Amino acid sequence: MEIYELSVHELQERLTRREISAEEIVRSFLGRINKVEDKVKSFITITEESALQRAREADRKGQYLGIAGIPLGLKDIFCTRGVKTTCGSKMLADFIPEYDSTAWRKLDEQQGILTGKLNMDEFAMGSSTENSAFFVTHNPWDLNRVPGGSSGGSAAAVAAGEVAFALGTDTGGSIRQPASFCGVVGMKPTYGRVSRWGVIAFASSLDQVGIFSQDVRDSALIMNIIAGHDPLDSTSAAIEVPDYASYLDGSVKGMRIAYPKEYFGVGVDDAVKAAINKALHKYEELGAIVEEVSLPHSEYALPTYYLVAPAEASANMARFDGVRYGHRDFEALNVVDMFSQSRAQGFGDEVKRRIMLGTYALTSGYYDAYYLKALKVRRLIANDFDKVFLDYDVIISPTTPSTAFKLGEQIGDPLTLYMNDILTVPVNMAGLPGISIPCGLHNGLPIGMQIIGKAFDEGTMLKAAHAFEQNTAYHTLKPELGVK
Amino acid sequence: MIIYETVIGLEVHAELKTQSKIFCSCSTAFGAEPNTQTCPVCAGFPGTLPLLNEKVVELAIKTGLALHCEIPPISKFDRKNYFYPDSPKAYQISQFDMPVCKKGYLDIDVNGSKQRIGITRAHIEEDAGKLVHQGDITTTPFSLVDLNRCGIPLLEIVSEPDMRSSAEARAYMEKLRSVLLFAGVSDCKMEEGSLRCDANISVRPAGQKEFGTRIEIKNLNSFRALERAVEYEVKRQIEALEDGEELVQETRTWDEDKQITRSMRSKEEAHDYRYFPEPDLPPISISRERIEEIKARMPEMPEQAQMRLVRDYGLPEYDAAILTLSPETLVFFDDCLSRYPDAKVISNWMMGELSRLLNQSNQDISNCKIKPDDLVQMLRLIEDGTISGKMGKAVFEEMFADGKSPAIIIKEKGLVQISDEGSLLPVIEGIIQANPKVVEDYKNGKDKAVGFFVGQIMKSTRGQANPAMVNKLLKEKLDSL
Numbered sequence: 027m028e029i030y031e032l033s034v035h036e037l038q039e040r041l042t043r044r045e046i047s048a049e050e051i052v053r054s055f056l057g058r059i060n061k062v063e064d065k066v067k068s069f070i071t072i073t074e075e076s077a078l079q080r081a082r083e084a085d086r087k088g089q090y091l092g093i094a095g096i097p098l099g100l101k102d103i104f105c106t107r108g109v110k111t112t113c114g115s116k117m118l119a120d121f122i123p124e125y126d127s128t129a130w131r132k133l134d135e136q137q138g139i140l141t142g143k144l145n146m147d148e149f150a151m152g153s154s155t156e157n158s159a160f161f162v163t164h165n166p167w168d169l170n171r172v173p174g175g176s177s178g179g180s181a182a183a184v185a186a187g188e189v190a191f192a193l194g195t196d197t198g199g200s201i202r203q204p205a206s207f208c209g210v211v212g213m214k215p216t217y218g219r220v221s222r223w224g225v226i227a228f229a230s231s232l233d234q235v236g237i238f239s240q241d242v243r244d245s246a247l248i249m250n251i252i253a254g255h256d257p258l259d260s261t262s263a264a265i266e267v268p269d270y271a272s273y274l275d276g277s278v279k280g281m282r283i284a285y286p287k288e289y290f291g292v293g294v295d296d297a298v299k300a301a302i303n304k305a306l307h308k309y310e311e312l313g314a315i316v317e318e319v320s321l322p323h324s325e326y327a328l329p330t331y332y333l334v335a336p337a338e339a340s341a342n343m344a345r346f347d348g349v350r351y352g353h354r355d356f357e358a359l360n361v362v363d364m365f366s367q368s369r370a371q372g373f374g375d376e377v378k379r380r381i382m383l384g385t386y387a388l389t390s391g392y393y394d395a396y397y398l399k400a401l402k403v404r405r406l407i408a409n410d411f412d413k414v415f416l417d418y419d420v421i422i423s424p425t426t427p428s429t430a431f432k433l434g435e436q437i438g439d440p441l442t443l444y445m446n447d448i449l450t451v452p453v454n455m456a457g458l459p460g461i462s463i464p465c466g467l468h469n470g471l472p473i474g475m476q477i478i479g480k481a482f483d484e485g486t487m488l489k490a491a492h493a494f495e496q497n498t499a500y501h502t503l504k505p506e507l508g509v510k
Numbered sequence: 511m512i513i514y515e516t517v518i519g520l521e522v523h524a525e526l527k528t529q530s531k532i533f534c535s536c537s538t539a540f541g542a543e544p545n546t547q548t549c550p551v552c553a554g555f556p557g558t559l560p561l562l563n564e565k566v567v568e569l570a571i572k573t574g575l576a577l578h579c580e581i582p583p584i585s586k587f588d589r590k591n592y593f594y595p596d597s598p599k600a601y602q603i604s605q606f607d608m609p610v611c612k613k614g615y616l617d618i619d620v621n622g623s624k625q626r627i628g629i630t631r632a633h634i635e636e637d638a639g640k641l642v643h644q645g646d647i648t649t650t651p652f653s654l655v656d657l658n659r660c661g662i663p664l665l666e667i668v669s670e671p672d673m674r675s676s677a678e679a680r681a682y683m684e685k686l687r688s689v690l691l692f693a694g695v696s697d698c699k700m701e702e703g704s705l706r707c708d709a710n711i712s713v714r715p716a717g718q719k720e721f722g723t724r725i726e727i728k729n730l731n732s733f734r735a736l737e738r739a740v741e742y743e744v745k746r747q748i749e750a751l752e753d754g755e756e757l758v759q760e761t762r763t764w765d766e767d768k769q770i771t772r773s774m775r776s777k778e779e780a781h782d783y784r785y786f787p788e789p790d791l792p793p794i795s796i797s798r799e800r801i802e803e804i805k806a807r808m809p810e811m812p813e814q815a816q817m818r819l820v821r822d823y824g825l826p827e828y829d830a831a832i833l834t835l836s837p838e839t840l841v842f843f844d845d846c847l848s849r850y851p852d853a854k855v856i857s858n859w860m861m862g863e864l865s866r867l868l869n870q871s872n873q874d875i876s877n878c879k880i881k882p883d884d885l886v887q888m889l890r891l892i893e894d895g896t897i898s899g900k901m902g903k904a905v906f907e908e909m910f911a912d913g914k915s916p917a918i919i920i921k922e923k924g925l926v927q928i929s930d931e932g933s934l935l936p937v938i939e940g941i942i943q944a945n946p947k948v949v950e951d952y953k954n955g956k957d958k959a960v961g962f963f964v965g966q967i968m969k970s971t972r973g974q975a976n977p978a979m980v981n982k983l984l985k986e987k988l989d990s991l
């Protein structure tokens with residue numbers, strides 16, 4: 027087995043036993059990047075030199091902190107001091123922040139090693155990473171297919187063994203959907219669990235930082251580092267963070283698992299349904315109580331999401347005006363032209379589409395009918411979950427209605443593309459934690475199972491995910507990629 | 511002829527007195543080099559988040575209490591969206607439908623008649639930056655952006671349309687300023703822009719219930735500008751109505767040079783700010799305990815001080831009103847009063863000589879050279895007869911000009927009052943002997959004669975003779991002749 031195929035906790039063990047050095051680890055991953063990156067195209071920026079330098083520093087010190095020597099990738103939405111942060115947009119093609127995002131700072135403090143910044147849909151708007159202003163990323167399981175999005179680069183990089191783990195952000199499914207498409211673990215914590223400081227905002231009331239990893243234990247370990255209150259983010263919760271690894275005991279005996287009937291309806295592929303049903307049986311075998319429930323308002327989640335998220339995005343995107351940073355049209359003759367031309371040139375179609383949607387939803391005269399109503403529906407969706415969680419520990423559903431689709435297949439059809447998030451969006455609307463784990467293959471493409479937890483109870487969710495993983499082998503399946 | 515009634519409401523922006531900005535730790539100091547007081551947060555860089563300065567909420571609550579407002583247990587922030595180069599996020603974090611203070615009032619006094627002006631609301635918001643044009647805004651080839659002011663905390667205080675004249679508008683503004691100063695929430699320096707005012711003005715035929723067409727006037731940066739702009743605008747609106755024109759709702763700006771208002775934009779061109787709740791900041795929750803705790807620490811407000819001066823020291827209402835216009839004036843008075851017992855005497859000197867000299871030299875009591883201790887020393891010297899009241903005025907001017915203590919000035923100028931008989935008698939006798947004709951007049955009962963003698967005596971002693979003693983000795987001498 028190659029070093030780059032090892033999980034974070036396996037790498038940690040070998041490093042602690044001094045069987046390998048940080049530099050060897052980083053070299054193995056950089057070698058893998060060299061071999062497969064031209065096929066996968068997950069990186070916008072590769073920080074090879076500083077990665078090696080940091081690895082050697084860790085080796086020299088001889089005392090390894092939490093994730094010393096572990097190569098990681100960051101979705102290019104995380105601000106990294108001194109390293110270009112593009113957010114997948116021409117607007118920020120040359121933007122180098124002077125500050126670090128809190129999540130990255132915490133990983134850095136534990137000697138985690140940044141190997142690069144990963145591709146994404148522009149400003150995290152999209153479900154295929156095809157909205158990147160730079161290039162498309164390919165699904166390592168089938169290079170003609172999309173990796174999902176918006177954190178497609180993160181999912182593909184972990185699936186292809188280019189990084190040991192990666193961070194992404196999830197606003198409506200942007201971690202869980204690509205994790206499902208790429209056959210890796212993708213976890214979105216509770217809204218407020220991980221600081222958003224330094225993460226370029228898409229929809230501030232929905233955005234949440236999360237993790238892509240090879241297995242559930244790795245997600246728990248990284249959660250232990252990045253979770254917790256940040257005084258710089260007023261929406262981060264001052265709620266105690268448990269040791270997530272302590273939940274991973276492999277047992278779900280007596281655990282109460284609900285599956286919402288609405289999440290198995292029209293539009294969900296039979297193969298996907300079959301895989302999830304099989305998984306639910308597995309849980310029963312393992313001693314869990316599995317019962318059907320109803321989340322009646324979830325069907326309104328998608329239209330609600332497409333009012334709330336674009337509304338917030340329309341304001342969040344407004345700062346990109348060409349005045350202080352980012353793309354500016356220097357040909358413009360007056361300030362209004364400078365604004366509009368810089369934005370016309372700097373933003374892609376999907377970003378413009380959502381700015382228009384959001385601006386419309388907030389326009390006076392429409393506000394009550396759209397935005398305000400959406401907030402009320404959002405409350406109803408959350409109430410449904412609250413009710414189910416009175417009786418159940420976790421909720422299980424498919425992560426996506428289908429497996430990865432072909433590049434170019436849906437790009438001209440935004441509505442079909444939006445349907446990809448139909449099963450993940452309700453979780454963001456309710457602010458709950460959700461994780462997608464591999465639970466099968468169909469025609470050689472991974473299927474993801476979504477496990478939803480109670481607010482701030484990521485531990486129980488991880489416990490359920492880990493128990494499934496311990497009793498199945500789906501997470502050990504790796505894409506061929508034609509290179510060994 | 512139709513008689514028109516003027517209706518005025520004011521929106522006042524007061525800069526709250528904090529060390530650091532509202533959502534970041536940048537300094538709020540005035541007058542620094544452009545863009546030296548900025549950071550990624552107030553410059554609106556991607557990925558940054560606002561962090562509310564708690565001091566801002568405290569000052570807002572204080573203001574609310576000073577203006578007799580309700581302080582709701584929950585208020586929240588909203589985004590007000592508009593593009594402008596001095597607004598880095600292209601939205602201003604403000605408060606829309608749940609302000610921190612609402613439903614208060616302010617009592618004003620115009621020519622002796624008291625009036626209560628309603629306060630609709632007061633809400634917290636961040637200030638924008640400043641554009642530096644190269645000459646005129648319409649012809650400037652480019653403009654520079656200074657973000658030092660961006661993120662300075664403001665409280666926007668909105669009145670009810672309760673004012674009916676420019677004098678009332680001015681009185682409201684002056685009273686509001688003194689309340690904000692006493693509460694210690696703002697420096698209220700209009701010349702530095704830390705207190706700014708927009709006015710909503712309409713006219714209607716007297717007796718009509720509905721309001722007339724409302725015109726908003728911006729850029730009123732002094733009490734005088736406010737007064738003049740209201741007068742100009744009322745006249746303009748009445749003339750337009752009399753000419754049969756229909757007024758349109760619009761925003762106008764006060765042109766200080768031409769002393770006129772000019773149209774800025776019509777209602778159709780008005781911004782749709784697309785307010786929505788600020789997702790980066792949780793709602794502000796304010797407990798009853800917190801309000802009580804702040805209430806207990808509230809400094810004395812101008813009205814309370816006024817009452818104290820009238821009730822405890824027997825000052826006339828007029829004196830009390832003047833002495834409570836600014837906290838510095840009141841502190842000066844109180845400081846004097848702690849060292850010298852006669853409130854009315856202090857008040858007379860402050861309202862008379864001190865106020866005259868301050869006005870003449872365009873100075874403020876807080877930076878004038880006379881300190882309370884100096885004034886008290888001088889009052890003592892008058893009281894113990896070292897100098898006369900008249901001499902006091904001359905000494906006071908010297909004190910004001912160069913800050914010397916009264917004792918030193920008196921010594922330097924040899925200005926001591928002559929109060930001993932031995933020195934005064936020869937002078938008095940000499941003048942009586944030199945003027946037998948006037949002595950005759952005195953004997954014949956002409957009162958003017960005494961005045962003549964006193965004048966001569968004062969003249970020959972360069973005003974230093976103790977007037978009371980001169981009177982006494984002169985009378986004795988004349989009667990003994």
Ligand SMILES: [Zn+2]
Binds near residue numbers: 547
């Ligand atoms: Zn700042």
